[in-house]
Amino acid sequence: MFHFTGSPLNRRVHLSCTINKMERTETDTLYQRSNSEQLEVNAKLFCVIRKMDISIQEKVKKIKKLSGKKPQPDINAQDGNDNRNTALHLAIERNELEVVIFLLRQGADTAIENGVGKTPLTLAEECNHVEIIEVLKSCTSKVESSPSEKYRLA
Numbered sequence: 001m002f003h004f005t006g007s008p009l010n011r012r013v014h015l016s017c018t019i020n021k022m023e024r025t026e027t028d029t030l031y032q033r034s035n036s037e038q039l040e041v042n043a044k045l046f047c048v049i050r051k052m053d054i055s056i057q058e059k060v061k062k063i064k065k066l067s068g069k070k071p072q073p074d075i076n077a078q079d080g081n082d083n084r085n086t087a088l089h090l091a092i093e094r095n096e097l098e099v100v101i102f103l104l105r106q107g108a109d110t111a112i113e114n115g116v117g118k119t120p121l122t123l124a125e126e127c128n129h130v131e132i133i134e135v136l137k138s139c140t141s142k143v144e145s146s147p148s149e150k151y152r153l154a
Contacts (some may be wrong), residue, residue, distance in 0.1 A: 038071050045073035046082070049090045049099070060102045063087075067106060075106045084115035092120050095129045100136075110139050 048062045066073050078084040088108040091099040100120075104110070110120050124132040 038074065041066065041069065041071055041073045042077040045075075045077070045087055046079050046090070049087045049094075056096050056098045059096070059099055063099070063102060063106075075103060076109045076112060078112065078114070086112050086114070086120075088112075088120045089114050089118070089123055092124045092129060092132055093127065095127065095132065097129075097131050097135070100132050104135070104139055110136055 045063065045066055048059055048066065051059060054062075063073075067075075073087075075088075076086055078086055079090075082090070085093075086108065088100065088103045088110070089112075091103060108120075113119055114123070118126070121133065121136045124136055
C-alpha cells in the first residue's frame with residue numbers, strides 16, 4: 001500500500017514515478033531473461049559445431065533444429081571462450097564445407113574478424129581449404145545471394 005503526503009499533484013507524480021520504476025524493473029527482468037536464453041541457445045550452437053563424433057549431415061540437421069526454436073541462435077555470435085570465433089570460423093577450421101554453406105545461407109557474416117583479426121576467408125586461406133575459399137569468395141560481406149549452384153546442398 002502506498003502512503004502519500006503533500007498535494008494531489010505531488011501524489012500523482014510520485015505514483016507515476018513508482019509505476020514507471022516497476023515497469024522498468026519488469027522490462028529489465030524480461031531483457032535479462034531473454035539475454036540469458038539467447039546466451040544459452042548460442043552456447044548450444046557452438047557445442048554442435050564443435051562436436052567431432054557426429055557426421056557433418058547430422059551437424060547441419062542439429063543446427064537446423066536449433067534455428068527453428070525461440071530464441072534462434074545468433075548465427076554471428078562470437079564465442080568469448082574460443083578466441084571470439086563465430087560458428088563460421090569454427091566450421092572453416094574443421095573443413096566442414098556443408099556446414100559452412102548452411103551457415104552462409106542462414107546469414108553468417110563473412111566480414112566478422114575473430115579475436116586475432118582473421119575473417120573467415122583469411123582463416124580458410126591459412127588452412128588451405130580450397131573449396132571453402134571458393135564458396136566464401138562467391139559471397140558478399142553480408143550474404144545477399146546464396147553460394148553458387150555448384151555448392152548447393154541436396
